[in-house]
Amino acid sequence: MMNVFPRLLIKVKSIVENLNKLISMTSRYNIEMVGVTKVLCGDVRIVSELVKSGLKIIGDSRVKNVEKFKSAGINVEYMLIRIPMLSEIEKACLLCDYILVSEPKVVEEISKVCSETGKVQRLIYMVDMGDRREGVLFERAYEEILSVSKLKKVDIIGVGTNLGCFGGVVPDEENLGNLVKLAERLRRSGLNLKVVSGGMTSAIPLLENGRVPNGVNQYRIGEAIMLGTDATNSREMDYLNQDTFTLEAEIIEVKEKPPKPSGKIGRNVFGEVPKFENGRMRKRAILALGVQDVDIKGLIPLENGVEIVNATSDHTVVDITEAEREYKVGDILRFRLKYKALLRLMCSGDYIERVYLDS
Ligand SMILES: *Cc1c(COP(=O)(O)O)cnc(C)c1O
Numbered sequence: 001m002m003n004v005f006p007r008l009l010i011k012v013k014s015i016v017e018n019l020n021k022l023i024s025m026t027s028r029y030n031i032e033m034v035g036v037t038k039v040l041c042g043d044v045r046i047v048s049e050l051v052k053s054g055l056k057i058i059g060d061s062r063v064k065n066v067e068k069f070k071s072a073g074i075n076v077e078y079m080l081i082r083i084p085m086l087s088e089i090e091k092a093c094l095l096c097d098y099i100l101v102s103e104p105k106v107v108e109e110i111s112k113v114c115s116e117t118g119k120v121q122r123l124i125y126m127v128d129m130g131d132r133r134e135g136v137l138f139e140r141a142y143e144e145i146l147s148v149s150k151l152k153k154v155d156i157i158g159v160g161t162n163l164g165c166f167g168g169v170v171p172d173e174e175n176l177g178n179l180v181k182l183a184e185r186l187r188r189s190g191l192n193l194k195v196v197s198g199g200m201t202s203a204i205p206l207l208e209n210g211r212v213p214n215g216v217n218q219y220r221i222g223e224a225i226m227l228g229t230d231a232t233n234s235r236e237m238d239y240l241n242q243d244t245f246t247l248e249a250e251i252i253e254v255k256e257k258p259p260k261p262s263g264k265i266g267r268n269v270f271g272e273v274p275k276f277e278n279g280r281m282r283k284r285a286i287l288a289l290g291v292q293d294v295d296i297k298g299l300i301p302l303e304n305g306v307e308i309v310n311a312t313s314d315h316t317v318v319d320i321t322e323a324e325r326e327y328k329v330g331d332i333l334r335f336r337l338k339y340k341a342l343l344r345l346m347c348s349g350d351y352i353e354r355v356y357l358d359s
Contacts, residue, residue: 005248005249005250005288005332005353006247006248006250006287006288006289006293006351006352006353007247007248007352007353007354007355008245008246008248008345008346008353008354008355009245009246009247009248009355009357010046010245010354010355010356010357011243011244011245011246011357012045012046012049012356012357012358013357013358014228014241014243014244015046015049015050015226015241015244016049016050016053017240017241018224018225018226018228018240018241018244019035019050019053019054019055019225020053020054021239021240022204022219022221022224022225022240023054023055025204025207025208026199026219029207029210029212030217031199031212031216031217031218031219032056032057032195032217032218032219033055033056033057033219034057034058034059034079034081034218034219034220034221035050035055035059035221035222035225036058036060036081036200036220036221036222036225037050037058037059037069037222038059038060038062038065038081038343039222039226039339039342039343039346040065040226040346041065041343041346041347042062042064042068042069043346043354044068044069044072044074045354045356046356047069047074048072048074050225051074051075051076055076056076056077057076057078057079057098058076058077058078058079059078059079059080059081059220059222060078060079060081061080061081061082062082063080063084063088063091063092063096066078066080066095066096067091067095070095077097077098078095078096078097078098079096079097079098079099079100079124079220080092080095080096080100081100081220082100082134083100083101083103083106083126083134084099084101084106084110086105086106086109089106089109089113090113092110093110093113093114093117093119093121094117097122098122098123098124099122099123099124100123100124100126100134100160101123101125101126102125102126102134102135102136104144104147104148107123107148107151107154108148108151110123110153110154111151111152111153111154114152114154115152115153118153119153120153120154121153121154121155122155122157123154123155123156123157124156124157124158124159124195124197125141125144125145125148125156125158125159125160126159126160126161126162127141127159127160127161127179127182128161129161129163129169129175129176129178129179130167130175131161131162131163131164131165131167131168131169132166132167132169133165133166133167134162135160135161138178138179138182141159141182142182142186145159145186145191146186146191149186149191156191156193157192157195158183158193158195158196158197158218159179159182159183159186159193159195159196159197160195160196160197160198160218160220161175161176161179161197161198162200163175163200163203163232164200164201164202164203164231165202165232168232170202170232170233171198171199171200171203171206172206173206173211173213176198176199176203176206176212176213176216177213179196179198179213179216180196180198180213180214180215180216183196183215184215194217195217195218196217196218197216197218197219197220198212198218198219199212199216199218199219199220199221200219200220200221200222200223201221201222201223201224201229201230202230202231202232203219204221204224204230204237205230205233207219224240226244226339226342227242227244227245227337227338227339227342228240228241228242228244229242229338229339231338231339242336243336245336245337245342246302246334246335246336246337247289247334247335247336247337247341247345248332248333248334248335249287249288249289249316249332249333249335250287250288250330250331250332250333251285251286251287251288251327251328251329251330251331251332251333252286252287252288252329253284253285253286253329254283254284254285254320254327254328255283255284256281256282256283256284257284258279258281258282259276259277259278259279259282260276260277260278260279261274261276268312269313270312274310282319282321283319283320283321283323284309284318284319284320285317285318285320285327285333286316286317286318287315287316287317287318287333288315289311289314289315289316290311290312290313290314290315290316291311291312291313292313292314292348292351293344293345293348293351294311294341294344294345294348295340295341295343295344296308296310296311296316296341297338297340297341298337298338298339298340298341298342299316299335299337299338299341300335300336300337300338301318301333301334302334302335302336303323303324303333303334304322304323304324305320305321305322305323305324306318306319306320306333307319307320307322318333
């Protein structure tokens with residue numbers, strides 16, 4: 001194991017166990033699982049293990065990641081889960097088996113591209129059931145989907161929705177039930193819809209207590225596989241592993257400092273006016289890690305008495321006054337991660353060493 005910091009310890013086995021657990025939970029209801037890998041920023045090593053252990057469809061938001069997985073020889077089906085830019089449609093159609101869409105203009109362009117290549121592109125039309133990110137408003141969905149379904153070389157195989165991610169709306173029997181009803185109405189009008197893609201991590205509670213509306217037959221899951229958590233419902237699943245990713249960062253300074261800066265206060269490097277409490281001297285450590293690498297709000301210290309104060313591009317200041325351990329320069333602090341913190345760390349590229357354990 002290389003002693004290079006900061007580094008991410010990745011327990012591949014824990015991630016694979018999470019996947020297997022979720023596959024067995026969904027298959028009990030004949031629900032197909034799409035494993036969403038966007039947080040991994042194209043990590044071939046982890047994704048190939050997921051596929052080896054039975055994942056059939058990979059969902060990613062970036063065409064570039066799909067391209068990377070494919071050229072690494074990972075042969076599964078791929079779903080592009082972000083609406084494609086007009087500028088990437090050709091590539092998206094070439095590489096992806098399924099594409100999520102929400103704009104007639106995008107479907108028209110896909111239809112044009114495929115008329116030239118001969119491919120029939122399978123699409124899932126996204127419907128906004130209340131979360132207010134992507135998707136045609138539920139009230140307008142029937143007309144819009146019916147009209148794009150007449151375009152050539154595109155096959156609208158289903159409808160889908162995204163909940164929880166943006167507006168924090170919790171998936172339930174009502175909003176997902178309405179999505180199923182929309183699919184049924186479209187079927188009565190002649191569309192051959194096979195898929196109702198209704199689940200994300202935030203919809204796992206419905207699986208747990210058997211309340212997934214009849215007709216929902218696909219879940220696209222990311223966070224629960226990677227972290228064993230559910231941010232929307234703010235919980236950890238006790239049947240999943242949370243020890244999947246651990247961040248280790250090195251201390252480069254330890255000093256006693258007054259918590260309040262002295263001098264006239266302007267704005268900090270990010271244009272904010274920082275607020276500080278007056279008080280007794282604190283013991284502070286600086287980690288060689290910054291906002292360039294991580295979202296510090298998503299760092300969960302693994303040792304007691306460690307509190308994150310703030311960070312700049314390359315420095316993270318932590319308060320260790322209450323810590324049990326006597327920290328010194330060169331020591332390593334360890335953290336568990338929330339989703340956004342993990343995302344940034346994975347995308348910080350060469351600056352973060354990755355150590356794959358037990359794979
Ligand atoms: C991120 C994303 C998912 C997965 O959501 P999780 O909360 O990570 O399970 C599913 N669908 C779409 C469209 C997404 O963007």
